[in-house]
Amino acid sequence: MEAQLHDSLVTLFESKLSTQMLLNLETCSRCGICTPACHAYASMPLAKYAPAYRAEVVRRIYKRYFTKQGRFMPVLGEAKDITDAALVELKEAAYSCTGCRRCMVYCPFGIDTQQIMSIAKLLLIGAQAEPETLSMLADMSVSKGENIDALKEGFLSGIKRLEDQVVEKWRSQGEHPIPTDVVGADVLYVALAGAHSIIPAAAVFNAAGEKWSLSFFEAVNFGAFVGDPTKTRLILDRIVNEAKRLKVKEVCICECGTAVRVAKQLKDAPFAVVGLTEMHARYLRQGRIKLRKLPGSYTYHDPCQIARNGGVYDEPRYILRHLVEDFREMSPDPKYNWCCGGGGGLVAMGEETLEFRMQSAKVKAEQMRGSKAEVVVTACENCHTQLSDLNRHYALGQRVVFLSSLVADALIP
Amino acid sequence: MATLYYLILAPMVYLAVAVSVLGTLWRIARLLRAPAAPPPPPIYPSRKPSWLFALGDALLLPSVFKHNAPLWAALGLFHLGLAALFLGHLELVADFKALQLIPHSIFLGKGLIGLTVLVCLMYFLCRRMVSPTKELSVPEDYLLLVLLLFTVLFGAQMDWARTWFGYSSMGVDEYRGYLSSLIRLKPSVEGVTSAGHSFMLVAHVFFANLLIMAFPFTKLMHAIFTFAMNKFRRG
Ligand code: HEM
Ligand code: SF4
Ligand code: SF4
Numbered sequence: 001m002e003a004q005l006h007d008s009l010v011t012l013f014e015s016k017l018s019t020q021m022l023l024n025l026e027t028c029s030r031c032g033i034c035t036p037a038c039h040a041y042a043s044m045p046l047a048k049y050a051p052a053y054r055a056e057v058v059r060r061i062y063k064r065y066f067t068k069q070g071r072f073m074p075v076l077g078e079a080k081d082i083t084d085a086a087l088v089e090l091k092e093a094a095y096s097c098t099g100c101r102r103c104m105v106y107c108p109f110g111i112d113t114q115q116i117m118s119i120a121k122l123l124l125i126g127a128q129a130e131p132e133t134l135s136m137l138a139d140m141s142v143s144k145g146e147n148i149d150a151l152k153e154g155f156l157s158g159i160k161r162l163e164d165q166v167v168e169k170w171r172s173q174g175e176h177p178i179p180t181d182v183v184g185a186d187v188l189y190v191a192l193a194g195a196h197s198i199i200p201a202a203a204v205f206n207a208a209g210e211k212w213s214l215s216f217f218e219a220v221n222f223g224a225f226v227g228d229p230t231k232t233r234l235i236l237d238r239i240v241n242e243a244k245r246l247k248v249k250e251v252c253i254c255e256c257g258t259a260v261r262v263a264k265q266l267k268d269a270p271f272a273v274v275g276l277t278e279m280h281a282r283y284l285r286q287g288r289i290k291l292r293k294l295p296g297s298y299t300y301h302d303p304c305q306i307a308r309n310g311g312v313y314d315e316p317r318y319i320l321r322h323l324v325e326d327f328r329e330m331s332p333d334p335k336y337n338w339c340c341g342g343g344g345g346l347v348a349m350g351e352e353t354l355e356f357r358m359q360s361a362k363v364k365a366e367q368m369r370g371s372k373a374e375v376v377v378t379a380c381e382n383c384h385t386q387l388s389d390l391n392r393h394y395a396l397g398q399r400v401v402f403l404s405s406l407v408a409d410a411l412i413p
Numbered sequence: 414m415a416t417l418y419y420l421i422l423a424p425m426v427y428l429a430v431a432v433s434v435l436g437t438l439w440r441i442a443r444l445l446r447a448p449a450a451p452p453p454p455p456i457y458p459s460r461k462p463s464w465l466f467a468l469g470d471a472l473l474l475p476s477v478f479k480h481n482a483p484l485w486a487a488l489g490l491f492h493l494g495l496a497a498l499f500l501g502h503l504e505l506v507a508d509f510k511a512l513q514l515i516p517h518s519i520f521l522g523k524g525l526i527g528l529t530v531l532v533c534l535m536y537f538l539c540r541r542m543v544s545p546t547k548e549l550s551v552p553e554d555y556l557l558l559v560l561l562l563f564t565v566l567f568g569a570q571m572d573w574a575r576t577w578f579g580y581s582s583m584g585v586d587e588y589r590g591y592l593s594s595l596i597r598l599k600p601s602v603e604g605v606t607s608a609g610h611s612f613m614l615v616a617h618v619f620f621a622n623l624l625i626m627a628f629p630f631t632k633l634m635h636a637i638f639t640f641a642m643n644k645f646r647r648g
Binding site for chain 1 (some may be wrong): 450459470476645
């Protein structure tokens, strides 16, 4: 590795050393309590998938450059230089971690392996060794923010084509089943680039009589997946600026765990941020929508970024109680629900990661099968894709559906 | 030999304490000086007041209990043992009324607490020698356990060593004389260097010195950091 690159990586590393990060790096006693917490380890018991082992890959470099022990007695902590070989290890550690933070629940100190992995991701970006697919997707999102006027036309005609399907689910009073660019709307809904993320949500908004507007941008934040704080911010800013321009009271993020988490971390925004599931639970509580009961047996997969890392446990269960007779918990304590195995950008990398995703989420497939439910419901795009892949790969014979689409299908006047 | 004993029992003790205190303060200062970054979310569901639950997590280790009960028991015995030994050493420095609420002769456990800690340490060591904890461990982990093991071994067995000499030579009074002289900054080691089992005391102090010095530069800082970490997790 060239000296210049090496030095710039050390500087990048240093830029991540906040108080909390230092604590994450300096407290681990390598007790290994977190080892069985990781779905990757539980499915494939190899040391490299143990959370603390992943963290040590980063920590060894930390010790070498930033601690007295690592400088004077590197053997004690196996301190290591940043080298090309180290980058390979960093990549394997970081992109086999979905950032589910299940290990953080196990750790006696609460060490956040995902945070430590964010250093690995940043170093990989610095060395231009990050997964190309993810950075390409992130760049596309950023450039869409810069060229929105050129893209508006195409977007609006695409939306127009969906309107009939919205009306099929709910005949609304207004003239626009999918309103856009509504200054003074109460809610700005940020969807994904896909009809499944727009049609059901639109039907429910209309049924609830919401004054809403569909965002021009998609919610997913590839900057967060690739681990690039600058791009994460740029991608989020597109939505923030639109919300400010339209003067909305709330920004509602579609069923995308990472997007919800990133948006909820906004500080001092002139609007509140809610997830679509919370919105639907609110409409039900307020009597603004009514649902009929659907036949069949159902279980719910808590997306890590929405439940364990976002606190939304009750809302989906509240909705499901109104929606189905036969509901079965997937995990006795939802805090311990297994990650689907597709987060952290793994699903976004598509076929590239398919084999690893299927192997590392064997425990998830077993959990799905164990629920004995016909339908697996979830509220995150990533989880939905991954659970559908698992369903196929392990021949589970279940149906994987979005919670929002169940709600839209069950709407009654 | 006498010079070596003196060096270990007096200057090295001062050095160890100085390194430990300054090192610990330096590490805490470094943490506080580091830039603040937007904190990641806590783990949900959250319970209020979060500081109280965080304190409970730090002191009672409920997650260890849930996921590895034998380790939890060993950790409990080990840390409580350490705390008891710490209080015991305080009694070698001076009389504390609070510690004598239940009157006892000094070193209440007569080496039994040390023995318990020893057994726990052996367990920790063995655990680190098998997968999957083995792959996680680095030399520091073994070294600290061995250092603790030696410290406790020579410390706890001192009482027993005395019996070789019919309890006649060097006992609590001599230890007290030595420790309080250290605290008055007028170290006097004569009382503790001439007995038959003095080598045990010297070895005990030697390993303890190393351990004390290692504190700020190793994972032992978990004793302090755990409170901040657990608070972050609880939000
Ligand atoms: C309030 C104070 C403390 C708390 C909450 C605490 C907590 C813990 C926890 C959760 C572990 C489990 C991790 C593991 O097995 O490695 C542990 C292990 C340990 N602690 Fe502490 N600790 C405290 C103070 C201390 C102190 C003062 C020492 C100093 C000697 C110490 C020495 C150790 C050692 C040697 C281990 C075992 C490490 C191993 O398994 O290799 N602890 N402690
Ligand atoms: S955050 Fe999840 S995927 Fe990453 S190491 Fe922890 S348990 Fe494993
Ligand atoms: S449980 Fe926590 S302290 Fe123990 S090895 Fe895992 S991250 Fe380190």
